[in-house]
Amino acid sequence: MSDSLDLGAPPQPAASAQPYRVLARKYRPQTFEALIGQDAMVQTLGNAIKRDRIAHAFLLTGVRGVGKTSTARLIAKALNCIAPDGQGGPTIAPCGVCEPCRAIAEGRHIDVIEMDAASHTGIDDVREIIEASRYAAVSARYKIYIIDEVHMLSKAAFNGLLKTLEEPPAHVKFLFATTEVNKVPVTVLSRCQRFDLRRIPAQLLTEHFARVVAAEGAEADAEALALIARAAEGSARDGLSILDQAIAHADLEGGGVRADAVREMLGLSDRNAVRDLLALVLAADAPGALTALRRQYDLGVDPLGVMRALLEAVHGVTQVKVGAPDDPSQPVEERAAYRDWAGKLSFPALHRLWQLFLKGHEEVARAALPIETAEMAILRAIHASTLPDPGELARRIAGGEVPVAAAAPALAAPAAAPPEPENRLPRDFAGVLALLDERGKLDLLVRMRRGASVVRFDAPEIVLSGTRPLSTDTLTELAAVLREATGTPWKIAMADAPGAPTMYEAEQDVVQARHDAARAHPVVAAAFDAFPGAELIDPKPAQRSIT
Structure with a gap:
């Protein structure tokens, strides 16, 4: 007989409840209808899918929390949905119940690869994508690469991606998301279909938050939701994070989310x-x-x-x-x-x-x-x-x-105060260059003469073509010099559009035209025939040259 006491099987822990998911994840849109504030983009995508004019690469840009990554996943579902009966094709309204839809929503589909460019910035990471893209999708219609914060890829990585991005295999689609589109090379932008996701209006955010509060079984007054929508600054994710905090902050006695509590929580001044x-x-x-x-x-x-x-x-x-x-x-x-x-x-x-x-x-x-x-x-x-x-x-x-x-x-101004800059605005970009020359900004002048291709000039605003990209430091320096010279704040921006020839190119075109006209003269043509090594010298008097 054993001296040990049989205590039976050890107690088993109770089945743990499903872990809490924050509102920003729980209410991430699963259909294009649930994507608020981006109607124009949804309509464009829907028309492209209906007409079978689907681009091979998409670039989604916008501020944080407006739905860039969610939209990329929705596009992946729309392109790979097969409908509940397994016979469906690409659609702007994916069913959400077929295996590809469910696998993509859960982040486990083998043919939909998500990559964070912030932690995969190098050429080796891009080489892996290039090599893998050669092979057909395993179980989906398209193999899709979703690259978040794509602007953080290195220059070598972008260059390595260019050829594949321009002529990818028919079974591959690229979906890029970024908050800083100005850092994406123009060579990449020109190979993508670009969608600018807008800030979500405060009224739409307020209505969305009201639906979320109702779905959560909580209460909130309209002013509190309006305060949260205003604090979100157009970002659904930021607003849901604030709402999550406000619900947790609310009175447990059933008081719900109140405006005064939201102001206190956010440190806002009472209106x-x-x-x-x-x-x-x-x-x-x-x-x-x-x-x-x-x-x-x-x-x-x-x-x-x-x-x-x-x-x-x-x-x-x-x-x-x-x-x-x-x-x-x-x-x-x-x-x-x-x-x-x-x-x-x-x-x-x-x-x-x-x-x-x-x-x-x-x-x-x-x-x-x-x-x-x-x-x-x-x-x-x-x-x-x-x-x-x-x-x-x-x-x-x-x-x-x-x-x-x-x-x-x-x-009268105080005697000791420095003179205010004269408030005169240049009439055209040539006037801007003249101001830079007057103020001795020769290095900046050279950069502007050779690199600035003007799309629109409407002082105090200048839009330059992104086909001739200039550094952010150069644009900031130009705006600062013009503000100091004119006494007016200037806005200098880049646009993905062709612009006028640079000042240097325009001058060279004039010189070339003059040379062509001179060489066309019979006497000059005869001279060149007689002296094959002759060179045509510009007859204009020499001037100070800033190239």
Whole structure:
């Protein structure tokens, strides 16, 4: 007889519940109908599939969280769907129940290969793709390569991919996604069908979040969802992450997601408090404004958030003044306040407030003492709000209300202040080059003469052709020089479109035309026949050459 005690089989752990999935993953769109805010792209894809005009490579670009990777997976499902009966073809409405659809949705399909270019940047990774693309798909209609953040591939990797990308096997499709399309070489862009996914409008995001809240069995008020949609800045993923946090933050007693809790969670300034603060600034009540600002700070609101909220308020008033339609996410009290201010404030006053708050926002963002810097920015705005705008001051002087001597301090610049740049805008790109020459920016001038192919010139905006790519540093330097020279901010952009010949090419064309005309003259032609080694010298006098 054994002395041991039989305790039976050891207890088994209870079956674990299915692990929680965050909302951004749980509600990732599984059909094109569920993809919000991208109707134009869906229609284009649908027409291409119906007409059997499917590109061999797609480039999906847009800000974070608008659905680039989700769209790539949906395209993979659309091209490989075989329908529940196994007899279907490519469709814009994949069934979601056939084996290819389910395998792609679960990320386990052997013929749909996803690669993160951030961690596979080299030529060796691309060589593997090139070698594998030669072989037919194992079980799908198409072998599909989804490369996320494709702009992070190295130059050698891009070059290695070019030939295969231009003439891939018939069974291979490439789907690229990127947030920085300007870093993708033009040679790659020209081989892809490009789709720019737009930021999702706040109204659509609000409606989407309401459906998610209902599906989760939670509650949320409309203002809270509008705040989350605004904070998401057009990104569904960012908004769902915030909503996930807000639901977890909500009162467990059934209170649901409330606007005040969302503001507290995000560190947003209360909109009523912002309107009160702006009213105190406009009333030139410095002690009251500083007290209101400190009250917000003591409640945990970031000073940078206050400056941002003031900017949003001034922008909202300006929109009302120009007659823009009402924002449905705005409270009624806010709309009434904006209409009242729009009737009282002139455009110059609103523009001045915007510039003052914008400067304050920049200063607070990099300040060692944020709240103190915010206070100084508020005081500066209060001081400026008591001054008449230049047009009003001129009218008052003309009417004799203000003596010229008394107005002189307000009109004259301080003696020690540096002279302001002359506000003159070049009429064309040649004028831009002349400005660079005047200011001694010879290195930049050479780069612009040889590399700048102008698509559109509408000062202060220049659009250059991406077929002659210029570095981001060059474009930034050009914008800075032009702003310093003209006193006006400039926007310099690249476009995937052909442009005019560069200035150097245009000059060479003129010289060549002159040479051709000269050589066509019978006397010159006879001279070349008599002297075969002769060279035609440009008869124009020598000038300073900047090439």
